[in-house]
Amino acid sequence: VQDFTSRVQAIRWQNDRLLLLDQRLLPAEERYLELSTAPEVAEAIHNMTVRGAPAIGIAAAYAVVLSAAQHLANGKQGQAALQRDIEVLRASRPTAINLHWALARMLQVLAAGPADLVAALQAEAVRIHREDREANYRMAELGAALLPQDAVVLTHCNTGALATGGYGTALGVIRKAHADKKLKQVYATETRPWLQGARLTAWELEQDRIPVSLLVEGAAASLMQTLKVDWVIVGADRIAANGDVANKIGTYALAVAAKYHGVKVMVVAPSSTFDLQTASAAGIPIEHRAVEEITRIISPAQGYKNVGGWNPVFDVTPAGLIDAIVSERGIVHAPLAGRLAAIAG
Numbered sequence: 059v060q061d062f063t064s065r066v067q068a069i070r071w072q073n074d075r076l077l078l079l080d081q082r083l084l085p086a087e088e089r090y091l092e093l094s095t096a097p098e099v100a101e102a103i104h105n106m107t108v109r110g111a112p113a114i115g116i117a118a119a120y121a122v123v124l125s126a127a128q129h130l131a132n133g134k135q136g137q138a139a140l141q142r143d144i145e146v147l148r149a150s151r152p153t154a155i156n157l158h159w160a161l162a163r164m165l166q167v168l169a170a171g172p173a174d175l176v177a178a179l180q181a182e183a184v185r186i187h188r189e190d191r192e193a194n195y196r197m198a199e200l201g202a203a204l205l206p207q208d209a210v211v212l213t214h215c216n217t218g219a220l221a222t223g224g225y226g227t228a229l230g231v232i233r234k235a236h237a238d239k240k241l242k243q244v245y246a247t248e249t250r251p252w253l254q255g256a257r258l259t260a261w262e263l264e265q266d267r268i269p270v271s272l273l274v275e276g277a278a279a280s281l282m283q284t285l286k287v288d289w290v291i292v293g294a295d296r297i298a299a300n301g302d303v304a305n306k307i308g309t310y311a312l313a314v315a316a317k318y319h320g321v322k323v324m325v326v327a328p329s330s331t332f333d334l335q336t337a338s339a340a341g342i343p344i345e346h347r348a349v350e351e352i353t354r355i356i357s358p359a360q361g362y363k364n365v366g367g368w369n370p371v372f373d374v375t376p377a378g379l380i381d382a383i384v385s386e387r388g389i390v391h392a393p394l395a396g397r398l399a400a401i402a403g
């Protein structure tokens with residue numbers, strides 16, 4: 059329907075099977091894994107085969123279809139197995155609220171109990187996938203309209219087609235601005251330790267022939283000091299009712315540096331990322347992952363025995379550091395408590 063689609067597809071549903079582009083291998087290798095059970099999908103979410111808040115939710119929705127097809131013919135036992143699978147999916151990653159949101163939508167279909175439950179669940183998963191893509195297009199238009207002509211933007215992590223139903227949130231805004239010839243330069247942080255920026259964002263933009271310059275995160279404040287950056291544009295894993303945003307570790311540091319240098323901060327996220335039940339960031343669970351994700355580049359080659367690590371993979375940006383939150387339902391400027399309900403789910 060749109061003239062600005064991306065060719066990158068992280069998630070495919072084909073012949074009742076779920077295909078996930080293995081994001082751990084990119085950009086060296088473009089390989090799809092075929093998954094046929096919900097626990098396999100939960101593991102793929104946990105081990106970062108598929109990542110990015112909306113993509114995690116979409117993959118989990120398809121996993122419920124796989125589980126229903128496998129178990130539901132099996133009476134009460136089958137229903138219990140399906141419920142167990144849903145709990146395993148729910149626990150696969152803690153911070154992205156999109157996972158809970160997508161499972162809640164699938165549970166609503168289950169509760170309604172239509173005649174052909176598997177077909178109804180499949181239709182709902184396909185709808186969740188399609189609606190996310192459509193939300194991306196809308197946010198892209200809204201967000202790109204905020205940028206000045208010849209905009210210089212800095213983005214973090216990967217928020218593109220790989221992280222969503224297709225196209226992207228923050229990266230969708232950047233794609234649209236490029237299509238509209240408004241963009242002068244895109245900078246992307248490499249995003250330690252998984253290198254979502256260097257491996258995924260750079261790869262996606264290269265696929266779509268959008269020039270990008272990579273920088274190490276430590277260079278971001280210096281970039282803002284050295285040249286005029288107009289906007290920092292990022293996604294979100296969860297947005298609390300007061301406008302606090304949980305996103306990839308390093309987002310907070312970018313927002314603090316942006317404030318100091320007079321650079322604006324835009325958060326782009328679909329309504330499925332809003333958690334109005336949670337009052338502020340204090341209530342958002344922040345995932346910590348294995349310390350080896352950080353230390354593997356130094357040990358064991360150098361023989362360290364007592365080097366530990368601290369590996370939170372998300373951080374919280376207080377609402378006061380954010381200039382605009384863009385969802386498919388509209389934009390909230392200077393997001394303060396009470397203003398978000400209009401654009402949340």
Ligand code: MRU
Pocket residue numbers: 109110111112154214215216217218221222226227228254292293294295305306307371
């Ligand atoms: O650990 P990841 O790669 O799943 O983290 C992804 C992010 O932090 C993204 O910014 C967020 O999920 C939004 S993706 C549209």
